[in-house]
Amino acid sequence: xxxxxxxxxxxxxxxxxxxxxxxxxxxxxxxxxxxxxxxxxxxxxxxxxxxxxxxxxxxxxxxxxxxxxxxxxxxxxxxxxxxxxxxxxxxxxxxxxxxxxxxxxxxxxxxxxxxxxxxxxxxxxxxxxxxxxxxxxxxxxxxxxxxxxxxxxxxxxxxxxxxxxxxxxxxxxxxxxxxxxxxxxxxxxxxxxxxxxxxxxxxxxxxxxxxxxxxxxxxxxxxxxxxxxxxxxxxxxxxxxxxxxxxxxxxxxxxxxxxxxxxxxxxxxxxxxxxxxxxxxxxxxxxxxxxxxxxxxxxxxxxxxxxxxxxxxxxxxxxxxxxxxxxxxxxxxxxxxxxxxxxxxxxxxxxxxxxxxxxxxxxxxxxxxxxxxxxxxxxxxxxxxxxxxxxxxxxxxxxxxxxxxxxxxxxxxxxxxxxxxxxxxxxxxxxxxxxxxxxxxxxxxxxxxxxxxxxxxxxxxxxxxxxxxxxxxxxxxxxxxx
Amino acid sequence: xxxxxxxxxxxxxxxxxxxxxxxxxxxxxxxxxxxxxxxxxxxxxxxxxxxxxxxxxxxxxxxxxxxxxxxxxxxxxxxxxxxxxxxxxxxxxxxx
Numbered sequence: 001x002x003x004x005x006x007x008x009x010x011x012x013x014x015x016x017x018x019x020x021x022x023x024x025x026x027x028x029x030x031x032x033x034x035x036x037x038x039x040x041x042x043x044x045x046x047x048x049x050x051x052x053x054x055x056x057x058x059x060x061x062x063x064x065x066x067x068x069x070x071x072x073x074x075x076x077x078x079x080x081x082x083x084x085x086x087x088x089x090x091x092x093x094x095x096x097x098x099x100x101x102x103x104x105x106x107x108x109x110x111x112x113x114x115x116x117x118x119x120x121x122x123x124x125x126x127x128x129x130x131x132x133x134x135x136x137x138x139x140x141x142x143x144x145x146x147x148x149x150x151x152x153x154x155x156x157x158x159x160x161x162x163x164x165x166x167x168x169x170x171x172x173x174x175x176x177x178x179x180x181x182x183x184x185x186x187x188x189x190x191x192x193x194x195x196x197x198x199x200x201x202x203x204x205x206x207x208x209x210x211x212x213x214x215x216x217x218x219x220x221x222x223x224x225x226x227x228x229x230x231x232x233x234x235x236x237x238x239x240x241x242x243x244x245x246x247x248x249x250x251x252x253x254x255x256x257x258x259x260x261x262x263x264x265x266x267x268x269x270x271x272x273x274x275x276x277x278x279x280x281x282x283x284x285x286x287x288x289x290x291x292x293x294x295x296x297x298x299x300x301x302x303x304x305x306x307x308x309x310x311x312x313x314x315x316x317x318x319x320x321x322x323x324x325x326x327x328x329x330x331x332x333x334x335x336x337x338x339x340x341x342x343x344x345x346x347x348x349x350x351x352x353x354x355x356x357x358x359x360x361x362x363x364x365x366x367x368x369x370x371x372x373x374x375x376x377x378x379x380x381x382x383x384x385x386x387x388x389x390x391x392x393x394x395x396x397x398x399x400x401x402x403x404x405x406x407x408x409x410x411x412x413x414x415x416x417x418x419x420x421x422x423x424x425x426x427x428x429x430x431x432x433x434x435x436x437x438x439x440x441x442x443x444x445x446x447x448x449x450x451x452x453x454x455x456x457x458x459x460x461x462x463x464x465x466x467x468x469x470x471x472x473x474x475x476x477x478x479x480x481x482x
Numbered sequence: 483x484x485x486x487x488x489x490x491x492x493x494x495x496x497x498x499x500x501x502x503x504x505x506x507x508x509x510x511x512x513x514x515x516x517x518x519x520x521x522x523x524x525x526x527x528x529x530x531x532x533x534x535x536x537x538x539x540x541x542x543x544x545x546x547x548x549x550x551x552x553x554x555x556x557x558x559x560x561x562x563x564x565x566x567x568x569x570x571x572x573x574x575x576x577x578x
Contacts, residue, residue: 322498
């Protein structure tokens with residue numbers, strides 16, 4: 001068995017039984033990266049030396065009681081790692097070395113997980129394909145001519161191609177679920193407030209959430225348990241106990257009511273995706289779930305409300321990149337204002353500039369009510385739609401994305417078409433709910449994702465249904481031939 | 483309302499960005515096309531709907547005013563583009 005193919009729980013079992021060492025596992029991953037990352041281009045930085053050193057130290061203690069001990073993880077490059085370059089795939093932060101760990105990373109390290117490297121993304125997580133990375137585009141391991149999705153495309157591709165055992169990502173409008181769908185892996189975006197955002201480079205603070213990309217549902221339960229929970233460094237984290245999500249790993253959906261969004265019949269969705277979702281509903285029904293039709297009447301407005309709210313927050317969050325304390329400073333400038341302007345002009349790519357400009361437009365005096373406040377009111381309508389729907393069901397299912405992974409270059413010149421990839425994922429962020437994408441089919445060897453949406457802070461129920469579906473199907477077992 | 487070239491100029495200034503003439507005209511087209519799509523929100527009557535700014539599970543959060551360990555200043559200054567001792571160097575902003 002190739003060690004790089006292991007899941008977290010499989011690797012843990014072998015480590016506990018001393019059948020493998022952490023050093024062997026880390027070496028297998030590093031070798032895999034060396035062999036195939038030239039093709040996939042998932043990683044921006046690989047921290048070979050420190051990863052090996054950490055693995056040797058753990059082997060020396062021989063203590064593998066923590067379920068993550070000695071297990072290699074890849075971190076999206078907008079999540080801070082102490083003393084390890086964190087670029088956000090932007091020229092602005094090309095040489096930025098964080099003086100601290102993000103809370104998610106700190107908690108993984110506390111459990112003795114080993115950071116092997118940092119993965120590519122759309123610049124500052126703005127995009128759905130990694131084509132907006134200032135450095136390079138990550139390739140989909142299932143078809144190297146296609147995008148891996150985004151913005152956590154590097155994390156999803158690295159998991160799919162077995163270049164890590166699991167990965168962390170971030171999700172503002174679908175940035176974990178959509179790439180997970182494109183790459184045929186499991187993506188979990190927790191409820192807003194479930195996982196600390198401390199150390200995540202902010203994109204849109206009211207929508208951002210740190211989450212997980214794994215090879216199977218069991219691993220997502222294990223990792224969520226490790227990173228979730230109150231953090232004094234993020235005042236939006238919930239004062240709620242974190243359940244043991246591994247207790248949800250029982251394949252039982254009997255009596256669970258699963259809503260299927262009625263409006264999705266009106267949407268432009270590929271036939272194969274539509275069929276896969278219908279089959280998934282049938283599978284869940286055969287397992288004992290009750291499938292009910294529910295309505296999210298305002299769902300078609302979500303993507304536009306999202307773009308007003310997210311760009312408004314982006315324009316504010318990006319204001320910190322001024323070339324003074326960290327990040328890029330232009331070589332030539334006349335005065336302080338010119339220093340800001342030159343540094344930002346050289347440091348940001350086109351999509352980031354576009355969103356900052358848009359955000360400033362929506363927030364400018366004459367427009368605030370017309371756009372920004374209105375979008376926040378639409379957010380209320382969407383939240384109420386979900387509240388009403390959840391009176392009739394426990395979980396909601398939909399496609400994660402309307403298509404399988406598209407070809408590199410196919411949508412990059414059409415921002416609006418690109419934005420529509422997120423039509424099924426953004427409503428979840430607007431309502432602050434947990435969402436997962438799990439493999440549910442293939443269209444010509446390209447994976448299709450099923451989105452499962454849970455009630456706020458009820459990730460446990462969502463994981464339970466995902467696990468039941470996974471155990472009853474074998475889509476997740478198929479790996480890309482790379 | 484259509485975004486004209488003066489508006490693009492105004493937004494670039496607010497955003498502290500320099501745009502070439504070509505970028506300005508491209509940006510004008512792109513912004514107009516996105517704003518036009520967002521006009522869809524006008525179909526909804528939201529006059530009596532309260533806005534939501536955040537889904538955070540609690541609003542105001544207080545904690546003990548404890549002194550905690552701070553970041554190591556050397557680690558922080560490692561990222562400074564220009565420094566003088568423990569200060570960030572910036573262009574002169576006060577006339578002599």
